[in-house]
Amino acid sequence: MLKGKRIGLRPLETTDTWLMYRWFNDQRVLEDLGAEHMCFATSMEEEAEFVVSMTRDTGSVWFLIEMLEGHEPIGVVGLANIDQRNAAAELRIVVGEPSRWGQGLGREAIGLVLDYGFDTRNLHRIWLRVASYNQRAISCYRASGFVDEGTYRQDHFHKGRWQDARRMSILVDDHRRKKDASG
Amino acid sequence: MLQGKLVRLRAVERADLPAFVRWFNDLEVTRFLLRSPPMGMEEEERWFEHLRDREERVFSIETLDGKLIGNIGIIHVDYHDRKADIGIAIGEKDHWSRGYGRDAINVLLGYMFDEMNLERVWLYADQKNERAVSCYEKCGFKREGLLRHNHFKNDEYADDVIMAVIREDWRRAHPL
Numbered sequence: 065m066l067k068g069k070r071i072g073l074r075p076l077e078t079t080d081t082w083l084m085y086r087w088f089n090d091q092r093v094l095e096d097l098g099a100e101h102m103c104f105a106t107s108m109e110e111e112a113e114f115v116v117s118m119t120r121d122t123g124s125v126w127f128l129i130e131m132l133e134g135h136e137p138i139g140v141v142g143l144a145n146i147d148q149r150n151a152a153a154e155l156r157i158v159v160g161e162p163s164r165w166g167q168g169l170g171r172e173a174i175g176l177v178l179d180y181g182f183d184t185r186n187l188h189r190i191w192l193r194v195a196s197y198n199q200r201a202i203s204c205y206r207a208s209g210f211v212d213e214g215t216y217r218q219d220h221f222h223k224g225r226w227q228d229a230r231r232m233s234i235l236v237d238d239h240r241r242k243k244d245a246s247g
Numbered sequence: 248m249l250q251g252k253l254v255r256l257r258a259v260e261r262a263d264l265p266a267f268v269r270w271f272n273d274l275e276v277t278r279f280l281l282r283s284p285p286m287g288m289e290e291e292e293r294w295f296e297h298l299r300d301r302e303e304r305v306f307s308i309e310t311l312d313g314k315l316i317g318n319i320g321i322i323h324v325d326y327h328d329r330k331a332d333i334g335i336a337i338g339e340k341d342h343w344s345r346g347y348g349r350d351a352i353n354v355l356l357g358y359m360f361d362e363m364n365l366e367r368v369w370l371y372a373d374q375k376n377e378r379a380v381s382c383y384e385k386c387g388f389k390r391e392g393l394l395r396h397n398h399f400k401n402d403e404y405a406d407d408v409i410m411a412v413i414r415e416d417w418r419r420a421h422p423l
Contacts, residue, residue: 105257108261224418225423
């Protein structure tokens, strides 16, 4: 387990399907993801297949975020689209328990994944896509050291309007510098 | 999962199938539906197995306290013309005429216009199905025409009303 101060990361297991089912059927959770999902509802069997494919995919790595105290699972985080040739990957994170939002737990999980990506997997660059209206996420990514790279104009349709998405990234040097600065 | 005032729309689960079979074997429930009894459990299981490969997206309708009462589906989506047709059945008869179907349709319409970015949502209703037609009208559907002898049901050819709600109707009733 990768341990932070309040949360830890453990590998996603196929037995986590029920949690994933609950999180990815929660409109409050899906709302922020920038219309990534085909549909608003996923059945238990579909989610089970999806989780199996996530755990088997060699091009990505997924962790369950758990509270260190009590082991309550609160979300999922991972590196997807791992590009070995260019040492790059896409960060994806969902804190699926709205009661745990706004406590800096996602930021802690991102810190652990960045350490894992750069120090263990020897990546050079980690990037992400975020819906432009997801201010909570954007400020969390900035605080984690991600830099704005650009806008995908009118990227998806949501709440009756075309909405932008943003791309952000962090390089291994940004991350090391940030860690040195904070001691 | 989408939530309205009275109902939630969620994915169809295998455990829902016995209720579906019960409803679709009930002559009163299927009176105005395209599908007629009998329906077998194995047939319904085969339908469920292939649900994901099918173009139509079906959702279960449950009350806010979790009772399964019906289903609703987006049947064909045409992304070129940005239109789709829908179908709905409230299978639990003690929940008829109490606004559950209307709430389910409203929730689905919101998703279809504001998330799927569609221009037109349409359906056929049996002209004699007054309860349904008035429900669709309350949801914003307008009658567009009559399709004579459009389907054969219960020993006779029946006429269908074609009804649709277009984006500007929806927006007027549900401003951003």
